[in-house]
Amino acid sequence: MGVDVGNARVGLALSDPDGILATPLQTLKRNANTNSDRRVLRKLVTVHEVTEIFVGHPRTMSGGSSASTQMAEEYANALVAELRDEGVTDIPVWLVDERLTTVSAHRSLHDAGVSSRDFKSVVDQVAAANILQQALDALKADRAVAGYCINLEPHAADNDSVTDDVEKNGELP
Template sequence: MRLALDWGKARIGVAACDPGGVLAYPVGTINAKDAPLRAVLALVAEYEPVEVVFGWPRNLAGKEGPAVEALRGVVAELEAAIAPLRVVLVDERMSSAEAARKLAAAGKDSRARRGIIDQMAAVTILEHALERRRPGGPPHGRQV
């Protein structure tokens, strides 16, 4: 079982998967302004994942985006708090756009999407990570 985080300035989307790594599903949204690390640690204690997948911002050219500097500290804190669990960085390019497309295809209007877009972005990040773990898939990501 794995947890995935789509860490934003306002909200953090959280997703999880089944123990076999087949199905990713939304867990919830954390307010990023309200002790988010404590909330993440509570989810880690509840779900007992084998690793935490962290969406890592890259621009369309594949280079690290401007949000990276702020997130380096977040990842370092998270890694220290959950050691010996791994924090794995996974490219989150287009995860929000992909999540919005999926929600629109499911008939959710923009108002309904607002409340769950971050969770669905975390699902997308986790799906990409799980796909990379399957036999013959590309490398999973990099460990912090």
């Protein structure tokens, strides 16, 4: 599953069972107060039997961090914690480089003749599909994908933060 996290919406995409082609799935309205978007996302993970989740990690063009980078990291860490609370520890959640995926999504939609007013409803899904497709293509070519996995192992009783569990190995398998 590919996930594109934005301030107002979260785009989702899935791949076929063979991991060849990413397709847009759904756009969730983001609600930071109730976290209802993550609740729906977790249900979709179960319904679609997702085996890995790739969350877009929007770095700046120079590779630095921004408010969007921090927002994606917080979202992914919260998702991992919620999955862990539900006893799901076998679905890796990756933060992967997503520079220019939204720009690419806008270009693709424009080239396909989608009107500007209809962009809002699908652009996040298309960006999520771009994130997922980049990861799938790299994995098929036995190349590393820029990013890192957030560890899903159960917490020790010392209540360390989820961020302490981040395994920054710099590449995906």
